[in-house]
Amino acid sequence: MHILENKEGFRHSLLHWYRTEKRDLPWRRTSNPYYIWVSEVMLQQTRVDTVIPYYERFIAKYPTMEKLAEAEENELLKMWEGLGYYSRARNLQAGVREVVANYEGNVPTNRKEISTLKGVGPYTAGAVLSIAFGIPEHAVDGNVMRVLSRILLIEEDITIPRTKRIFEDVVMDLIDKQDPSSFNQGLMELGATICTPKPKCLLCPVREYCQAYDEGRQEELPVRTRKKRGKVIPVAIFSVQNEQGEWLLRQRPENGLLANLWEFPMVELTTNESAEETLFKQLGLKVDAVSDIMSFKHIFTHLTWEVKSYCAVLKNGKRVPDGYKFFTATEVEELPKPVPVVKVWDMINGGENENDKK
DNA sequence: CACACGTGGGC
DNA sequence: TGCCCAAGTGT
Numbered sequence: 001m002h003i004l005e006n007k008e009g010f011r012h013s014l015l016h017w018y019r020t021e022k023r024d025l026p027w028r029r030t031s032n033p034y035y036i037w038v039s040e041v042m043l044q045q046t047r048v049d050t051v052i053p054y055y056e057r058f059i060a061k062y063p064t065m066e067k068l069a070e071a072e073e074n075e076l077l078k079m080w081e082g083l084g085y086y087s088r089a090r091n092l093q094a095g096v097r098e099v100v101a102n103y104e105g106n107v108p109t110n111r112k113e114i115s116t117l118k119g120v121g122p123y124t125a126g127a128v129l130s131i132a133f134g135i136p137e138h139a140v141d142g143n144v145m146r147v148l149s150r151i152l153l154i155e156e157d158i159t160i161p162r163t164k165r166i167f168e169d170v171v172m173d174l175i176d177k178q179d180p181s182s183f184n185q186g187l188m189e190l191g192a193t194i195c196t197p198k199p200k201c202l203l204c205p206v207r208e209y210c211q212a213y214d215e216g217r218q219e220e221l222p223v224r225t226r227k228k229r230g231k232v233i234p235v236a237i238f239s240v241q242n243e244q245g246e247w248l249l250r251q252r253p254e255n256g257l258l259a260n261l262w263e264f265p266m267v268e269l270t271t272n273e274s275a276e277e278t279l280f281k282q283l284g285l286k287v288d289a290v291s292d293i294m295s296f297k298h299i300f301t302h303l304t305w306e307v308k309s310y311c312a313v314l315k316n317g318k319r320v321p322d323g324y325k326f327f328t329a330t331e332v333e334e335l336p337k338p339v340p341v342v343k344v345w346d347m348i349n350g351g352e353n354e355n356d357k358k
Numbered sequence: 359c360a361c362a363c364g365t366g367g368g369c
Numbered sequence: 370t371g372c373c374c375a376a377g378t379g380t
Contacts, residue, residue: 041376042376045365046365047374050365050367050375051376082364084364086363086364088378091379118379121379142374143375144376197373227373298365299371301362302361
């Protein structure tokens with residue numbers, strides 16, 4: 001049966017399956033548009049299992065848009081620590097502030113207005129509109145493209161931005177007007193649990209509508225071009241204490257990688273010189289009693305840090321580079337830090353690494 | 359359009 | 370081990 005010849009049958013099968021088999025997730029117990037919004041932002045490029053505890057803590061800390069609007073950025077970033085893509089948190093707060101200030105605290109209910117909010121792109125706009133408000137709008141993510149590329153045997157490269165329009169048009173043609181929320185979530189749930197990269201077709205509720213399954217080509221879809229690997233950058237991290245035992249850190253720049261997070265003095269090792277020499281040349285920081293802490297790789301999407309970390313003390317006690325400050329251990333704990341810095345910090349504090357665990 | 363932007367899990 | 374992946378957005 002071709003899906004376009006029996007859209008009603010497809011909708012019915014998908015919706016029935018979703019309503020009976022859907023996972024019980026925290027954000028599925030609410031229709032509060034703010035909570036849906038938070039969940040959708042957290043779920044961007046991030047797994048459900050990872051998001052759940054972050055979502056619970058975030059909603060407990062910021063139960064209303066007003067609370068989030070008032071939050072301090074360091075505290076907000078601390079709530080996001082470890083989740084990655086930290087600009088999502090700042091954009092979310094900016095968007096929420098906008099709603100509080102300019103929309104009387106009501107999330108806009110049309111695509112044009114909601115899409116003006118920071119961090120709300122085509123997907124998040126459609127997800128909030130359909131899930132929170134029951135408005136029939138497309139919400140096309142990676143799951144939806146995978147599912148529909150198989151069902152309709154669409155062979156366009158899904159890594160090319162304009163390809164997404166094809167799927168948005170398909171969704172608007174197929175979407176259930178009575179329950180757009182379950183329809184959109186059903187497509188995503190199917191992609192997340194059954195129509196996975198290695199699909200479990202025998203469990204699929206809409207197998208009879210799937211052209212790729214018909215032809216045994218489900219594993220060939222969706223078509224996506226390779227991404228190239230990132231560069232490898234050797235870096236040295238120095239945890240430096242003063243005579244009072246306080247730690248030297250700085251806030252990273254407000255734009256770019258790990259924006260506004262806090263870190264120990266860190267230098268790229270571009271020459272053959274020692275980490276200690278490089279530290280002095282780049283930051284003017286003279287240290288003494290240098291000892292190794294740990295070495296590891298930290299892999300970002302687009303680059304890899306080869307980290308060597310050291311413990312040291314200030315040599316002359318005075319010169320602190322621009323932007324750096326000393327913090328007590330308690331203060332260091334409270335600062336939002338990227339994972340590689342947390343790793344070093346945990347090791348300093350008697351922590352273990354994987355090599356120790358076993 | 360192409361790339362920057364995190365992190366952890368799966369195989 | 371290295372590579373791919375996961376409910377995208379901003380520039």
